[in-house]
Amino acid sequence: MGVLPWVCLYGYRRHTAYPLASVAEAVTNTVFGFIRAYVLLALWDARPGLGGYDAADAVTFCFLTQALIGPVQIFGGMELSRRIRDGDVAIDLHRPVGLQAWWLADDLGRAAAALLLRGGPPLLAGALVFPFRWPGPAASAAFAVSLVLAFLVGFALRYLVALGAFWLHDDRGLSTVATVMSLFFSGMILPLVVFPGAFGDVAAALPWSALVQVPADVWLGRGAGADVAAALAFQAGWAALLLACGALLTRAARRKLVVHGG
Amino acid sequence: MYALLAWTWVRAAAQYPVSLGLMVVATAAITGLDALAIVLLFAHAESIAGFRAEEVLFLYGTSALSFALSDCVLGTADRLGEHVRNGTLDAMLVRPVSPLVQVATEEFTPRRVGKLVPAALVLAFALPRLEADWTPGRAAMIPLMVAAGTAIFAGLWVMVGAAQFFLVESHGATKAITYGGAFLTQYPPTMFARDLVRGATFVVPLAFVNWQPALYVLDRPDPLGLPDAARFASPAVALAVCAAAALAWRAGLRRYRSTGS
Numbered sequence A: 001m002g003v004l005p006w007v008c009l010y011g012y013r014r015h016t017a018y019p020l021a022s023v024a025e026a027v028t029n030t031v032f033g034f035i036r037a038y039v040l041l042a043l044w045d046a047r048p049g050l051g052g053y054d055a056a057d058a059v060t061f062c063f064l065t066q067a068l069i070g071p072v073q074i075f076g077g078m079e080l081s082r083r084i085r086d087g088d089v090a091i092d093l094h095r096p097v098g099l100q101a102w103w104l105a106d107d108l109g110r111a112a113a114a115l116l117l118r119g120g121p122p123l124l125a126g127a128l129v130f131p132f133r134w135p136g137p138a139a140s141a142a143f144a145v146s147l148v149l150a151f152l153v154g155f156a157l158r159y160l161v162a163l164g165a166f167w168l169h170d171d172r173g174l175s176t177v178a179t180v181m182s183l184f185f186s187g188m189i190l191p192l193v194v195f196p197g198a199f200g201d202v203a204a205a206l207p208w209s210a211l212v213q214v215p216a217d218v219w220l221g222r223g224a225g226a227d228v229a230a231a232l233a234f235q236a237g238w239a240a241l242l243l244a245c246g247a248l249l250t251r252a253a254r255r256k257l258v259v260h261g262g
Numbered sequence B: 001m002y003a004l005l006a007w008t009w010v011r012a013a014a015q016y017p018v019s020l021g022l023m024v025v026a027t028a029a030i031t032g033l034d035a036l037a038i039v040l041l042f043a044h045a046e047s048i049a050g051f052r053a054e055e056v057l058f059l060y061g062t063s064a065l066s067f068a069l070s071d072c073v074l075g076t077a078d079r080l081g082e083h084v085r086n087g088t089l090d091a092m093l094v095r096p097v098s099p100l101v102q103v104a105t106e107e108f109t110p111r112r113v114g115k116l117v118p119a120a121l122v123l124a125f126a127l128p129r130l131e132a133d134w135t136p137g138r139a140a141m142i143p144l145m146v147a148a149g150t151a152i153f154a155g156l157w158v159m160v161g162a163a164q165f166f167l168v169e170s171h172g173a174t175k176a177i178t179y180g181g182a183f184l185t186q187y188p189p190t191m192f193a194r195d196l197v198r199g200a201t202f203v204v205p206l207a208f209v210n211w212q213p214a215l216y217v218l219d220r221p222d223p224l225g226l227p228d229a230a231r232f233a234s235p236a237v238a239l240a241v242c243a244a245a246a247l248a249w250r251a252g253l254r255r256y257r258s259t260g261s
Helices: A004-015 A019-046 A055-069 A079-086 A089-093 A099-129 A137-163 A172-185 A197-205 A213-219 A225-256 B002-013 B017-044 B053-086 B088-093 B099-105 B110-114 B116-129 B136-166 B168-184 B194-203 B211-218 B228-232 B234-255
Strands: none
Touching: A004 A099, A019 A055, A019 A099, A019 B017, A019 B168, A055 A099, A055 A213, A079 A089, A079 A137, A089 A099, A099 A137, A099 A225, A137 A172, A137 A213, A137 A225, A172 B017, A213 A225, B002 B099, B002 B110, B017 B053, B017 B110, B017 B116, B053 B088, B053 B099, B053 B110, B053 B116, B053 B136, B053 B168, B053 B211, B088 B099, B099 B136, B110 B116, B136 B168, B136 B211, B136 B234, B211 B228
16 A cells, blocks of 8 residues: 555656646647637537536536546557557566556646646636636545546546556557547537437436536536535445446456566 | 558458457547547437538548548658667668658558448439539539649658657647647537638648548538638649648758668
């Protein structure tokens, strides 16, 4: 257990080593936030109150998604998949801690760094230009918990994809498919409340909604205390389930892996 | 030479057939998601910002097709910064092929072609549904605007690549111009604030990718009140952008002094 906080800290330091690159990404996130916000405003102008959001909710949602792209890594990818492809994973498997725990610690460090460097600019820019909704103290506390759970679900999904490289030897195809799912079903492209009927219900029940849609709803203070608790339980349930799958798949991969030495 | 290098990368990717297949399908899907978003938007409202679904899908089709074509040919040019940082650009410079061609063909996989499919399909879907008065001039404008749009995006790819000679870390921010531009041009500028539209017309000439020609095809007045000649200016703008990109690339390459240690 003792080594994992250090892995997390070094992950954080590695990802804060080039702050300029992260700030550059934040600029792009902000620009996309503006474009998407105008599109959503045009829709809410035609249909006020759609999905239970008002225009300020929709704009806040839009900038939240842009702020979370980096921290929950919507576009996917993990260094682990490269290490599986070129065999460095053999070193990881020799470590005295589990593969999943090691990479989870590293990824939480990365997420904290991304939140610090890429989370603020889109939110601030959005709040300056558009009608914006900041959470109250209770909602802020719930959002902090929800955010950590979103990191866990995001990691667990990407970890499963990365382990796919043990069988496919090349993770790029699988990871592109995963990107499609997470872009669309997290609420990145459009808030899930806009999805019509049963399609929207299914989308809301999938694990990807725990990445953006659920934390955003917690931020916007939708629903009373019980609803917030249910939302957090939903995220925690998916996190536990996916991490358990990750543990099982890691055991299968250990049996599968043959490292060719040289 | 470009074709030879591209073919080499395709063969490399084909070593992992499952992955390659998934990648092509998923890349097509990612491009298609934007069209799906437009369909979902218009499931809630007949008309948004004065435009109907087929008109916005027409804008999406022309923008996405231009962008996908340019991305196919030159999309990896904006990875130049990585080569500068890793020092692999030096190896490219001693080879007898233009470094631009080498960077652009890098990892040329059929996945890039995957982007073309949804764009072409949506355009084919939207065109017959437009309520346009199809004169020969309007019909000829469609391929012309796609070609000019492709050239404008191609110029932008090279320019953002060239910017990385000067500022290695700029890659993250210039995505706002390339990908952001592709996204912006999928929607009618009437949705956006006026200053944003002015910026997208005069600073980065994105309005000439599809908006100005589309005004001609749809026979609509220009909200910015530009003269009618602007509707036919796309090829000239494309030439100017490409010329500026070529100058920027040469200037960057001349300035390049390799990295230390």
